[in-house]
Amino acid sequence: MTMLGVAVAIGAPLTIYLWRVRRRNHEIGRGLAALAGMRWREFSGFVVEALQAQGFGADRLESSPKGGQTADLKLTRNGESWLLSCKQGLNYRIDASHVASLADAVRFAGASGGIVATLGTIQKDAQASSRGMELMDGQAVWALVEPLLPAGLRRELGEYAQRRNIRELVLAWVVALLLGGAVAFATSNGADSNSEGEDAGVSAPSTAASTATPAAGEQDSDAPTAATAAQDAPAPAPAAVAASPPPDSGLDETQQRRKVVERVRQLAGIKQVSWSTRSTLLVVMDGSVADGPAFTGSICAILENYEALRASRLQLQPPEGSDARVRFMQCRNY
Structure with missing residues (x-):
């Protein structure tokens, strides 16, 4: 296989992966960082507004989460109460203890259910013992609130992701060409050695x-x-x-x-x-x-x-x- 053939065989799949997967990941990562940099009231307001499409309405919106408070917001849907816990930090790790605390708060308030929305991650033990609570990690929260963000912010996030992606594409093709040259050189040396051995x-x-x-x-x-x-x-x-x-x-x-x-x-x-x-x-x-x-x-x-x-x-x-x-x-x- 020629140097160009090897380079294309390596570079083409890398290009597809970088453009379809990595570019989107860059955009989401930058977007979550932007949400984390907002005031808590702005962030929770986007979450509540996004949940309105699912029939929820805000019954009470705190100006900021209170220390030791399990649920931050009380929502209503079809006359029933729901508790919403918004964890804004990117480093939040929601584990089984968080889910258990929210479940206790739901029972204490006589609510129908609870929702956890975090910019961090949901641990496996929390997913395994969700107790009927809805758990949304950073990826899910972003998909929920992205359409509601200002057009200027979405455009800025897209441009940032594209710049990062172009740099990665250039690096990927440089690596592909180097590997193609190495394979072609090794193949050519192997053929010469075989011919000398026959002679x-x-x-x-x-x-x-x-x-x-x-x-x-x-x-x-x-x-x-x-x-x-x-x-x-x-x-x-x-x-x-x-x-x-x-x-x-x-x-x-x-x-x-x-x-x-x-x-x-x-x-x-x-x-x-x-x-x-x-x-x-x-x-x-x-x-x-x-x-x-x-x-x-x-x-x-x-x-x-x-x-x-x-x-x-x-x-x-x-x-x-x-x-x-x-x-x-x-x-x-x-």
Whole structure:
């Protein structure tokens, strides 16, 4: 996968999440902070006004919550009394004890029910023992009073959330591009390592055999016999060249080396083939075809198709157990 593809795969879902979820969370968080900064009477007035849509009406509105007072407001609906407790602080944690106190106040006042509205959170133990009380945390209170807020305040909250969201989007795409580049780089390095491993040789035994015999071959090259001199002479370009496939155009040198290994391996009389060095092609014979111009000519015909490899040296390794010696030859001089 390309760098751009990885970046899009990471950045697109992040963009959707940031725009649809985080932007709204920024707006709600800023809005709750604005409600917490109001006077208690203004905050509770918004709550009561929002509850009017559910049929509630304010029977008494205190100017501020009294110390130790469980319920702050008394509401009426269909002739029945309800108690409302407004907890304005963002750090309020309504637990089971708060619910129990409001339930006792409801029974004492002979009310039909109670409502807790807080800008903080409702603890799990309070939710589990609600005793019929309506519990509203910051998210629920915001959804209730947001439509009643002044248009200027709502516009300010939206602009703030959008600015925060744009900064997060830019950061998200920078991270996505960096991760895409890292993945593309790691993938490219992995592919290069695999190709180098294939060119290094088919198996370890051939390397051991080649390192054990070249010294003898190099000693013999100083005083060659007539037969050996004839074999070591550059092989003439055989007629098989005309029948070989055209060169593979557009391949880099590493790919060309891999192609040479694949094609030489398919020739008769070949047991194993690999590049022992960048300029030496190691060919291990299986003994089914005699070493000679016809045998080496077919290998040279393949090398002839690759301009960068035409002058490579052949290291001809006799079959295991043979009395023949390792010999070196070059299909074409530089």
